[in-house]
Amino acid sequence: MSRRERRAAARGSKKTSQESGASTPAALHAAGLAHLQAARLLEAQQCCEQALAIDPNHADSMHLMGLLSLQLGQHDHAIAWIARAISSAPRASYVSSLGLALLGAGRLEDALKAFDKAASLEPENALHWKNLGAVLAEMDRPDEALLSLQQALSLSAQCVDAANMAGLLLYRQSRFAEALGFFNASLEANAEQADALHMRALVLQNLGRLDDAAADGLRSQLLDPTNVDTHNNLGWVLHRLGRYDEALTCFERALSLRPDYLVALLNKADLLADDLRLDEAMAFYDQAKAIAPDDPITIWNVALLDMLTGNFAAGWAGREIRWKTGLGMAAPNFAQPQWLGTGPLQGKxxxxxxxxxxxxxxxxxxxxxxxxxxxxxxxxxxxxxxxxxxxxxxxxxxxxxxxxxxxxxxxxxxxxxxxxxxxxxxxxxIPAAIPYLPAPLDALKAQWESRLGAHGRLRVGLVWSGNPGHGNDRNRSVPLRLLAKLLDIDVQFVSLQKDPRAADKEVLAGLDIVDMTERLSDFDDTAALMSCLDIVVTVDTSVAHLAGGLGRPVWILLPYRPDYRWLLGRADSPWYPTARLFRQDDRRDYGWVIDQIRNALTIEAAAFRARRSLTTDGDGRAQDQPAH
Structure with a gap:
């Protein structure tokens, strides 16, 4: 405290003593503690000073003076007062308070020693182990920190701070399943913790449990409507769940609290872009660029919009930002120079x-x-x-x-x-001459023709899902059960789907689809099998590009907002002349898309049968049909 505050405290000490009715150091300390707990810091100080005037070595009052200083952020004063208290009475609680003061002063090694001493003096006290874990975490010693925090929880399941700290440490290490256990324990002890709910939502989000993450985010939002991170992260989850209006409201709440919140601006722009409200999206990207002109995520997302709308000159240049941190792409570490079209290559x-x-x-x-x-x-x-x-x-x-x-x-x-x-x-x-990928090896193609048998019906390859780790997998992959409505068409369906998901495996077992994907060892095999098919029907995966590059007829199912390379509002692709694009409309419903494919396949199957009947010889045997 300042000199003026101490003089004022001295002048008021008699009055405080009279009001409290206190006359002993213990009673004055008790009164001071009550004042501190009620945030009446000046009155608390006055009680301590009266107690110390009576007994200059009263340890509890010196300790309380240290806590007052700590409350005011005066860490050096706190350290001095608490050290005096310890010299008078080396209690574990005093040593723990000293650790807090040292931690606040940034003296981590000294704080560690203090908390370690407190835990040795009073090993059954969960608070000391929690504090020890906190300083170890601050020192970037997470494994030791976790051990201390687990010890705290073994002593008291109600030590929610320890559970939350442990959960946070594990979250930062991407150990999400373990982190979930600690946040569950914390919320079992106290279900009304907005921050713990927010953190558990983040953990659930990373575990792919988006519905559960949304539920926690909504509860956290109700408990603390001022937390911009809760609004923003909840919006992110709701966006992925397709709950666009609710997500937009969350981003707007976050931005009303912090208009320059870059992440929320980007998330709002992304949502608007996914809704194909492209002018609005670009306006928010412009706001983000005004705040952080060099932000790589902003530049990347703007580049994708440029590409989607056909502005290739800006888009290709913007995509070069992908090497920057934050986008998850490792930059090449080559000593040799990069070639981007300038400079001769002859002889190099x-x-x-x-x-x-x-x-x-x-x-x-x-x-x-x-x-x-x-x-x-x-x-x-x-x-x-x-x-x-x-x-x-x-x-x-x-x-x-x-x-x-x-x-x-x-x-x-x-x-x-x-x-x-x-x-x-x-x-x-665009260099669109096809095929530009190498023709499949004749021997491989012959093997696949033999496995498929007679070419008596239209052959249609199917791919319904891509990499489950892809950021847009929820929008671009299709459950196999939705494709089942195609199967009564008179065609031979052939699976090209590698590693089907568990739910799809069960469906696949009951469908009339030829599945020999266990024989596909690499993309040479896939290309050979594909060359034996008449049409490939696929979601937006590598198979679509392989088929297009081989010049095979390929029908591609696209989400409402497609990947940049498919552009907007067209059924063809300038990249792949043999591609036919089937797009979701604003209902974002693949059922409707599959209905369109069903109609088109029915026509193709009839045309195939007609061609086959024209090439049947006099003995009724069909001649080989040319591939589409």
């Missing part, structure tokens, strides 16, 4: 490497022959399942798995997804 060796997904590698493989035509020797580094196929790509001198420990020597490098930028690709200049 260029490493072209896959930098995104397998579908992206198939899509942008069309540029590899163009690079070779510039006089370069091309080394291709791609995902291992694609190596056998892409090694036969025109212009490739050598193809290696991108995971290889030692790459062949090269002069310059370029990511596959940067090749369109290097060639300044616009909508009108």
């Amino acid at each position: 060796t260029i490493l072209i490497f896959a930098d995104e997904g397998i579908g992206d590698a198939f899509q942008f493989a069309r540029y590899v022959p163009l690079v070779a035509e510039l006089g370069a020797k091309v080394i291709l580094a791609v995902q291992e399942p694609t190596c056998a196929l892409l090694s036969r790509l025109s212009g490739v001198a050598e193809c290696v798995p991108k995971s290889t420990a030692v790459l062949p020597s090269f002069d310059v490098h370029c990511a596959m997804s940067s090749l369109p930028l290097a060639f300044k690709t616009t909508l009108d200049t």
Whole structure:
């Protein structure tokens, strides 16, 4: 306290003593403690000073003076007072308070010693173990911190602070299932904790339990309507659940509390973009850029909108931000320079490497022959399942798995997804000649023809789901049961679906779909099987790009907001001349899309039968049909 405050306290001490009726240090300390608990700090100080005037070595009053100083953020004063109390009476509670003061002063090693001492003096007190865990966490020693916090909880299941700290530590380590256990324990002890509900919602979100996450977020929001993070994260979850109006309200609440909240601005813009309210979305991206012009996520999302609307010049350039932190893409660590279309390649060796997904590698493989035509020797580094196929790509001198420990020597490098930028690709200049992917090996194709048997009906390949870890999987994958309405069409359905989900496996077992996917060892096999089919019907996965690159007829189911490469409002693709796009409308309903596919397949099946009848010989035997 200041000198003026101490003089004022002295002047008021007699009055305080009279009002409290206190005359002993113990009674004055008790009165001071009551004042502290009621946040009457000046009155609490006056009681302590009276007690110390009577007994200068009264440990409880010195300790209380330390707590008062700690409450006021005066850590050095707190340390001094509490140290005096300990010298008078080395109680565990005093030592623990000293640890708090040292922690507040940033003296972590000293705080650790104090909390360790308190726990040794009073090992049955959960509070000391909780404090020990807190300082260990602050010192970035999470494993030791967890042990201390678990000890606190073993002594008292009501120690919700320890449970919440343990849950937070595990959350930060992405140990979500373990974190959930601690937040469950905390909320069992006290269900009305807004922060714990918010954290459990984040954990559930990361475990993919979005409905449960939304329930916790809504409860947290009711308990603490001023927490902008709760509004924002709840909005994120509701958006993924397709509850767009509720999500939008959450983002608006967050922004009403903090108008410059960058993450909420971006989340609101993303939601509007997913709703194809593109002008509104761009307005919020502009607000985000005004706050953080160099934010990589903003630049990336704007680039995707540019691409979706056909503004390729801005989009390709913006997508180069993908190497920045926060987007989850590891930047290449090569000593050699990057090639982005400038500078001659004649006589040089260029490493072209896959930098995104397998579908992206198939899509942008069309540029590899163009690079070779510039006089370069091309080394291709791609995902291992694609190596056998892409090694036969025109212009490739050598193809290696991108995971290889030692790459062949090269002069310059370029990511596959940067090749369109290097060639300044616009909508009108997409290299769309097909097939550009290598033809399947004749021997492999013959094996698949033999396995499939007579080509007496239209053959249709099916893929209904992609990578479950994909950020947009909920929108782009389709439960197999929805495709079952196609199966009464007179065609031969063939599964191209690798690793079907558990629910789909059960459905698949009861359907008339040829499934030999266990024989698909790599994409060379998939390409060979695909070449035996008349049409491939697929959601937006790597199979769509493989089929398109092979020049096979491919029908692609697209969500309401599709990936950037499919553009908007068209049933064809400038990337793949043999592709036919089936888009969700604003109902975001795949049932309607599948109805359109059913109608189209019925027509194709009838046309196939008509062609087959025309090519049947006089003995009634069908001749081989040309593939579509």
